[in-house]
Amino acid sequence: MRTLVSPLALRTPRGRLIYWTILTVVVVGFTGAFVFPLYWMVTGALKSPDELAQIPPSFFPKSFDLGVYADAWEQLQLGVFLKNTALYAGGAWLFTLAVDVTAAYALSKLRPFFGKLILGAMLATLMIPPMVLLLPTYLVAKDLPIFHLDLLNTPWAIWLPAAANGFFVFLLKRFFDSIPRELLEAAEIDGASPLRILWSIVLPVSRPILGVVSILSVVTVWKDFVWPLLVLPETDKMSISVGIASLSAQMPQNVLIASLVIASLPTILVFFVFQRSIMAGLTAGSLKG
Amino acid sequence: MAVTEEQVRRPRLEGAADPRPDDDHGGALRRAFGRNLTAYGFLCAALICFALFSWYPMVREVVLSFQENNFVDPGKWVGFDNFRTVIEDPAFRSAWLNTAAFSGLALVIGYAVPFVLAVVLNELRHAKAYLRFVVYLPVMLPPAVAVLLFKWFYDPGSGLFNQILDVFHLPPLSWLDSTSTALVSLVLVSTWMNLGTGTLIYLAALQSIPGDLYESAELDGAGLFRRVWHVTIPQTKLILLVMLLLQVVATMQVFIEPYLLTGGGPENATVTVAYLMYQYAFNFGDFGGGGALGLMLMLVLLVFSTIYLRVSREEEAQ
Numbered sequence: 001m002r003t004l005v006s007p008l009a010l011r012t013p014r015g016r017l018i019y020w021t022i023l024t025v026v027v028v029g030f031t032g033a034f035v036f037p038l039y040w041m042v043t044g045a046l047k048s049p050d051e052l053a054q055i056p057p058s059f060f061p062k063s064f065d066l067g068v069y070a071d072a073w074e075q076l077q078l079g080v081f082l083k084n085t086a087l088y089a090g091g092a093w094l095f096t097l098a099v100d101v102t103a104a105y106a107l108s109k110l111r112p113f114f115g116k117l118i119l120g121a122m123l124a125t126l127m128i129p130p131m132v133l134l135l136p137t138y139l140v141a142k143d144l145p146i147f148h149l150d151l152l153n154t155p156w157a158i159w160l161p162a163a164a165n166g167f168f169v170f171l172l173k174r175f176f177d178s179i180p181r182e183l184l185e186a187a188e189i190d191g192a193s194p195l196r197i198l199w200s201i202v203l204p205v206s207r208p209i210l211g212v213v214s215i216l217s218v219v220t221v222w223k224d225f226v227w228p229l230l231v232l233p234e235t236d237k238m239s240i241s242v243g244i245a246s247l248s249a250q251m252p253q254n255v256l257i258a259s260l261v262i263a264s265l266p267t268i269l270v271f272f273v274f275q276r277s278i279m280a281g282l283t284a285g286s287l288k289g
Numbered sequence: 290m291a292v293t294e295e296q297v298r299r300p301r302l303e304g305a306a307d308p309r310p311d312d313d314h315g316g317a318l319r320r321a322f323g324r325n326l327t328a329y330g331f332l333c334a335a336l337i338c339f340a341l342f343s344w345y346p347m348v349r350e351v352v353l354s355f356q357e358n359n360f361v362d363p364g365k366w367v368g369f370d371n372f373r374t375v376i377e378d379p380a381f382r383s384a385w386l387n388t389a390a391f392s393g394l395a396l397v398i399g400y401a402v403p404f405v406l407a408v409v410l411n412e413l414r415h416a417k418a419y420l421r422f423v424v425y426l427p428v429m430l431p432p433a434v435a436v437l438l439f440k441w442f443y444d445p446g447s448g449l450f451n452q453i454l455d456v457f458h459l460p461p462l463s464w465l466d467s468t469s470t471a472l473v474s475l476v477l478v479s480t481w482m483n484l485g486t487g488t489l490i491y492l493a494a495l496q497s498i499p500g501d502l503y504e505s506a507e508l509d510g511a512g513l514f515r516r517v518w519h520v521t522i523p524q525t526k527l528i529l530l531v532m533l534l535l536q537v538v539a540t541m542q543v544f545i546e547p548y549l550l551t552g553g554g555p556e557n558a559t560v561t562v563a564y565l566m567y568q569y570a571f572n573f574g575d576f577g578g579g580g581a582l583g584l585m586l587m588l589v590l591l592v593f594s595t596i597y598l599r600v601s602r603e604e605e606a607q
Contacts, residue, residue, distance in 0.1 A: 002500025004516055005412050006507055026409060027416055033481075034423045040449055041438055053447050056455065103335030112328030118336070125343040127594040131542035131563050132587040135570050135579050136349035140341055143360075164338040194327050223431045225545050230571070241433035245549055248437060260438055264430045271429040275422065278429075282486060283493040 038264075045069060045258035052253050072258035075251060080236060081243035082266070088228070088239060089221040091155055092162035096217040097210070099163040104172035105198050109184060119173065122166040131226070137161065138230050157231035162221055168213050175209040176202060212281040215274050222267055350587065353580030360576075371577035372585075375569070383557040384565040384582075390472055391479075391561060392540040399480035400536060403487030404529065408521060410488070411495045421492070425485035435482040436549045440465070443474055443550075465551050468558040475546040475559055483539075487532055491525065498524045527604040534597040538590050562586050 009015045044052060045068050046061040072078060103122075107115050130137075141151045141161070151157040179202060187197050203210070228239040238246065240263045248256050271278060354371055356364035375381055410420055427435060442449040443464040451461040464474045502520045511519060522529070544563040547553055553560035553568070562582055570579035 002503055003411055003495075003498075004408065004503055004513070004521060006503070022409065023413055023415055026413065026420065030420055030423050034426050034485075037438065037442070037449075037481075038426065040442075044441070055447055055452070057447060057449075057452055099334045099338055102331040106328040106331035110324055110328035110331065112325045112332070115328070118332065121344065122335075122339055125339065127591065127598065128347060128587065129538055129542050129590050129594075131544060132583045132590065133343075133346045133350055134563075135566065135576055135583055136346035136353055137342055138570075139349060139353070139360075139576070140346055144341065145345060160338055161342040163335070164342040166339075166343070169335065194331070198331075219429075225431070225433045241431045245433050245437065253441065256437070257441065260434045264434045267429045267431060268426070271422075271425070279421075279425070279489060282489055 041257055041264075042261055045072070045254055045261050047254055049252055049254055068254050068258045069262065072251075072255045072262060075255060076244065076247055076259050078240070078243075078259055078262055081238055081240040082262075084232075084237060084243075085222060085239045085241075085266075088155055088158040089218045091159045092221040093214055093218050095159045095163040096165060096168060097214065100165060100168040100172055100213070101203070101210075102198070104169050104176055105194075105202060107169070108173045108176035109179075109197075109202070110194060119169070122169050125164070125166045126170075134226065134230070141231050152231050153234045153237045158221060158228065161227070162217065165217070168217065171209060171213060172206070175206055179205060208277075208280075211274075211277045215270070215277050216281045219267060219270065219278070350580060350583055353576055354584045355577075357577050367577070371575075371581040374575075375578045375581045378565075378578075380553075380557050380560050380565055384560045384562045387472060387557075387559060388541055388543065388561045388563075391476060391543050392537055394473060394476040395479060395540045396533075396536065398476055399484065399487075400533065402480070403484055403532075404491050404525075406484075406488045407491035407495055408517065410492055421489065424488050427482045428485040430482065432482060432545050433549065436478055436546055439474075439478040439481070440550055466555060468555050471551055471555060471558045475543070475550060478550070479540065479543065479546055487536075490528065490532065494525045494528045495521070527600060530600050531597065531604065534593050534600065538593050538597070541586070541590060541593075 005015075010019055043061045046063070046065060047058070048063075051058060051062055106112060107119050141157045143149075144151060151160070183201060183205075184197055187201055192200075222239075223241070224239070225241045225245070229242045229245075232238055232242065235243070235246075244256070244259050244263055251259075352364070355366060355368065357367045357370070358364040406424065410417070410424075413420070430438075445451060445461060445463050445466060448464070450464065454461055462470055465471050498521065502524065503516055506516050506520050542563050543561050544567065547559045547561055547564045548567070551559040553564055563586065566579045566582040566586070568579075569575045569582060
């Protein structure tokens, strides 16, 4: 496809020279800006405290000793933090899908009275940045209205707020809206219940959007810092980000760096595997918010 | 009303296949009722979650900021006392100035960069997948990890940044420890870890620009920069504006950077409104003061959100 620079200009010797120069600069620049810090982190964790403090620093670590990673794993109980975070993110994922899919289906296909109003109220929550509601939401988690339950230090404090996501309802509803009516009406005539229609017709054709919502919800909870910092103050209940941050002051530099590497591995791995869905979610979200 | 709505929206199926032969008034009403019952059955989980964690907190936020509360006795209405306390706090002024400066600096440093990167990336024919992957890597790191990583890079002694300055024979900086560079250092982390999002969004927008616009501009004799100015920017105007507003709203809520890097120091140079709000509630135990700060921040951000809503509607209409 034709872009800013015409293909003709790129075919001249001068055009080619400029193109390859820019390409080299961009590749080197991107690698330096975005990959090198990560390289520095991974190798930093292999260095001894003396080697870390050394000036000028060594580009390659002197030894290849994975012992620091083992230390970090044990001293910081990273296993516990990772297990907690997986529990929070996994549960949040299940809740988000169960709650938001049913809501979007009802709003899109069953069209109840006040449906528009409810959708509007859900979308309105996107207008209020989460940070400004931090304190009242914390108070709700601490003493749930009506039920008077204290959700602090329980996974519910993560799961329930994660499910109240207007953006996911919006994405799902927009997708469900595009499913042709005839498809559902045929099933309705055959006597299928709404739940059955949702399960065996709507969900199978909605795989792409379900994938996007799933990954977004897991990654969001995994990366979150402020909310778990407030609602999961007990050390044994902390998520990985909060755990490392709260213990960071009391440990040697190289152990801290090793724990940072371990903490970033899961999300980077997810990115490797689900790159497509993640980027699809990115543009789906931004172009129509 | 219910019946007519039903009939307008769903033209009745004709003939023998119709499963609902009882098309009298009562039948339609019963069906509408049944449909609503099912719909609300499906909706109730979401309604509970939204009510508890989205709608009620909005009300509670307002109540909170006008009450004095120890969470044992019922809250006492105190009018604007909380606001007065907060405004008289010397950190209040610093917090707003720093938040505005943080947002402003983030715009200066970080707003144009993703767009320029996207324009360049869109012209490249090689290494596309690699570049797109790499630019998004920092976004995938948990923010706490990215921030703690940069804390180490900012170390005045053996930190990476001063070592790099040294390679170029530049004098070392004290980064987080000096009032003049602390805030800029926070902006740098924040920009680094969010750059990828903007770049990929712009890239998607650029790919939808029709190629013949560039073609005809070139035939009219427009050079490279004039093509950017007269084709690329007008074609991506709305998304540029949307991203501007989103970035302002996002950066004005900055919390994790001061929390993990500086604790608001040195000398309040990096206290932000969100951070001060956190301090009021969790360090001073004054949720009223924190609530007042939150409400003020909400009102400011609502202005931007409202403009954002207008702009994105306009975009959708196009």
